[in-house]
Amino acid sequence: MKRATNAASLPDIPEDVRAAVLEVTNRLKELPGALLPVLHGVQAALGYVPEASVPLIARELNLSRADVHGVISFYHFFRSKHAGRRVIYLCRAESCQSMGAATLEKHIKQRLGVDFHETTANGAYTLEPVYCLGNCACSPAMMVDDELKGRVTPEGFDAWLAAEAT
Amino acid sequence: MSITVYVPRDAGALSVGAEAVAAAIAAEARRRDADVRIVRNGSRGLYWLEPMVEVDTADGRVAYGPVQADDVPSLFDADFLHAGQHALALGPTEAIAYLKSQQRLTFARVGIVDPRSLDDYRAHGGYRGLEAALGMSGADVVQTVTDASLRGRGGAAFPAGIKWKTCLDAQADRKYIVCNADEGDSGTYADRMIMEGDPFVLIEAMAIAGLTVGATQGYIYLRCEYPHAQRALEAAITAAEAEGYLGDNVRGSGNAFHLEVRIAAGAYICGDETSLLESLEGKRGQVRFKPPLPAIQGLFGKPTVINNVITLASVPIILDQGAAFYRDYGMGRSRGTLPIQLAGNLKRPGLVERAFGLTLRELIEDYGGGTASGRPVRAVQVGGPLGAYIPVSQFDTPIDYEAFIAIGGMLGHGGVVVFDDSVDMAAQARYAMEFCAIESCGKCTPCRIGSIRGVEVIDRIVAGTVAERERNEVLLRDLCQTMLAGSLCALGGMAPYPVLSALDHFPEDFAGAAETVAS
Ligand SMILES: Cc1cc2nc3c(=O)[nH]c(=O)nc-3n(C[C@H](O)[C@H](O)[C@H](O)COP(=O)(O)O)c2cc1C
Ligand code: SF4
Ligand code: FES
Numbered sequence: 001m002k003r004a005t006n007a008a009s010l011p012d013i014p015e016d017v018r019a020a021v022l023e024v025t026n027r028l029k030e031l032p033g034a035l036l037p038v039l040h041g042v043q044a045a046l047g048y049v050p051e052a053s054v055p056l057i058a059r060e061l062n063l064s065r066a067d068v069h070g071v072i073s074f075y076h077f078f079r080s081k082h083a084g085r086r087v088i089y090l091c092r093a094e095s096c097q098s099m100g101a102a103t104l105e106k107h108i109k110q111r112l113g114v115d116f117h118e119t120t121a122n123g124a125y126t127l128e129p130v131y132c133l134g135n136c137a138c139s140p141a142m143m144v145d146d147e148l149k150g151r152v153t154p155e156g157f158d159a160w161l162a163a164e165a166t
Numbered sequence: 167m168s169i170t171v172y173v174p175r176d177a178g179a180l181s182v183g184a185e186a187v188a189a190a191i192a193a194e195a196r197r198r199d200a201d202v203r204i205v206r207n208g209s210r211g212l213y214w215l216e217p218m219v220e221v222d223t224a225d226g227r228v229a230y231g232p233v234q235a236d237d238v239p240s241l242f243d244a245d246f247l248h249a250g251q252h253a254l255a256l257g258p259t260e261a262i263a264y265l266k267s268q269q270r271l272t273f274a275r276v277g278i279v280d281p282r283s284l285d286d287y288r289a290h291g292g293y294r295g296l297e298a299a300l301g302m303s304g305a306d307v308v309q310t311v312t313d314a315s316l317r318g319r320g321g322a323a324f325p326a327g328i329k330w331k332t333c334l335d336a337q338a339d340r341k342y343i344v345c346n347a348d349e350g351d352s353g354t355y356a357d358r359m360i361m362e363g364d365p366f367v368l369i370e371a372m373a374i375a376g377l378t379v380g381a382t383q384g385y386i387y388l389r390c391e392y393p394h395a396q397r398a399l400e401a402a403i404t405a406a407e408a409e410g411y412l413g414d415n416v417r418g419s420g421n422a423f424h425l426e427v428r429i430a431a432g433a434y435i436c437g438d439e440t441s442l443l444e445s446l447e448g449k450r451g452q453v454r455f456k457p458p459l460p461a462i463q464g465l466f467g468k469p470t471v472i473n474n475v476i477t478l479a480s481v482p483i484i485l486d487q488g489a490a491f492y493r494d495y496g497m498g499r500s501r502g503t504l505p506i507q508l509a510g511n512l513k514r515p516g517l518v519e520r521a522f523g524l525t526l527r528e529l530i531e532d533y534g535g536g537t538a539s540g541r542p543v544r545a546v547q548v549g550g551p552l553g554a555y556i557p558v559s560q561f562d563t564p565i566d567y568e569a570f571i572a573i574g575g576m577l578g579h580g581g582v583v584v585f586d587d588s589v590d591m592a593a594q595a596r597y598a599m600e601f602c603a604i605e606s607c608g609k610c611t612p613c614r615i616g617s618i619r620g621v622e623v624i625d626r627i628v629a630g631t632v633a634e635r636e637r638n639e640v641l642l643r644d645l646c647q648t649m650l651a652g653s654l655c656a657l658g659g660m661a662p663y664p665v666l667s668a669l670d671h672f673p674e675d676f677a678g679a680a681e682t683v684a685s
Contacts, residue, residue: 032447032466033428033446033447033448033466034448035448035449036428036429036430036431036445036446036448037428037429039431040390040429040431061448067449070450071448071449071450074433074450074451075430075431075432075433075451076431076432076433077390077430077431077432077433078431089391093352093353093551093601094352094353094510094547094551094583094594094597095352095353095509095510095581095583096352097585097594097597098510098511098583098584098585098586098589099510099511099538130391130432131350131352131434131551131601131604131605132349132350132351132352132353132354132391133391134177134178134349134354134355134357134358134389134391134392135177135178135181135355136352136353136354136355136507136509136510136515136581136583137178137211137213137214137355137507137508137509137515137516137517138178138181138182138213138216138515139509139510139515141181143391146393146394148177148178148180148181148394149181150178150181150182151181151182
């Protein structure tokens, strides 16, 4: 079994990571240009694309580790570190700017006690900037995981946060 | 007989509470024993009225909005199911001035049909374009698209017919149709509205393109910020496959066409067609040199038609109604209609599809109703983050590709973002450079490094004395020239437009802190 021998030669991979990656690669690796779908699959399963998964992804797709690394680092969406339980994507782009996004951004950062790309101390929220959510007619906008929100005010954010906590 | 109530499932409508409204209507109907059928339509594009609820009555659809869940009991009390009077009543939907004055060709069905229903699509003229194409040769379809003078709606305004012809004429064992659904430009959402509100039109269009040029595989490259569109597209693809509109033998024509949605990963540059192809191939989204043109050597090295969502979605009606029908709309070399997206600080932001030729002023004042804040309009950015800032003195410019180029701007994907007089144009210029730095693919130095320098120079202009400001302004203009001339693609090559237009039209905002204090 060639596969088993190869697997043995890979560096230590936590069992959950190995299982998640193989589930995804077995399902998707025959797709032409499979790397992005695979990375999406891994991130959907684990919440991020762990460093430890790179050699396995590379082997399964017949790519070099450098290729896989290069792709993960190129795209803003893929993360190599664990995120909070929910990710808040706050729009920083022009339409939202014109409707007070800068004030909202300041408020949210202060309220959560984090800057962009950081996770709250309790592990609940990661804050990420995003450049347009296509909700510019309801600016300012944000997306929490894949839930879109529009006409967000500082007060509205606080109310949402309070409702989340209950 | 049950009464049909429409509550949009459009992401924008959901973002302001449409889901809760739909649930409240269902619950209240049950409580009152009312026989109600709820259809989750797309948005009509009147976003300041979202969530906008419509009721099907004997006299056509009537609208209520913006509705929140706690308005629902009072709507029932007012007998909205029979067009009853209510504070939120808007009257017959089609009579709302904002909608009535539009010329909806590409958006003909959006907000009207159930986007999950193929029957509804066909009942509203769907698949007539494909039926027409099936009776024509590829060359004839290309000729029709060419005669309609359809230009690419993704930004570059390149004639679609020429692109299709190049791909048709290319000899290869395999060809591809790629839909650019990356919709990265801020201030734009027309692609999203089509994909969520009328996904079958895009599927029909891509099948037409495939049959026309001899491509058997299509990909929709969809930005990852659009999960709602993804769900709508995937549901529609499944339905189209089940009825033979996609698959090994499209409508018994003997031709195969398969379609798949691929999700992007948050890089603005992947909206550039060559970068997008790299990304689809599973690589870093770095821009390719052209030639070769994608129509000759595109995805996986094969001839590829790559078009924007709106470009493609405009093809079925052209084939159904004929080239002349479409071409008769518009002005100059800008033919047909443009779905314009009004955004930013406006009382009535929303989608306005009109023939080319109306002015920016009509859009901002008549449709948009002025600013949401009630303050005077000061600047408008048209065409996304790389578009110029336009001052009020140029508001009589018509919506026309060439007219915008003439004032140093661009129409791009048709996004219009309005700012009131509280805007700081130096901050907007700084943001344009910052955005370029964040999103640069890294291939060219003027773009990668120049944009970072640009941010620093603008900071020095704003912080400095008069002498420093003058010196740094020269530097900034030089830098912009270097980026304009030395960039491979429009990211580095056009990021100077918002910067220079801010500097040219709003120099007072760059007056240093020292000066402001002194004056
Ligand atoms: C930096 C950059 C970003 C772009 N983003 C998009 C986009 O998000 N959507 C799009 O359709 N075209 C975008 N384009 C234009 C595409 O390169 C290309 O012109 C378009 O997909 C062709 O389709 P069309 O002729 O139908 O417009 C972008 C171009 C550049 C240089
Ligand atoms: S201009 Fe910028 S984004 Fe475009 S190819 Fe050059 S480095 Fe990449
Ligand atoms: S600019 Fe914020 S959603 Fe488009």
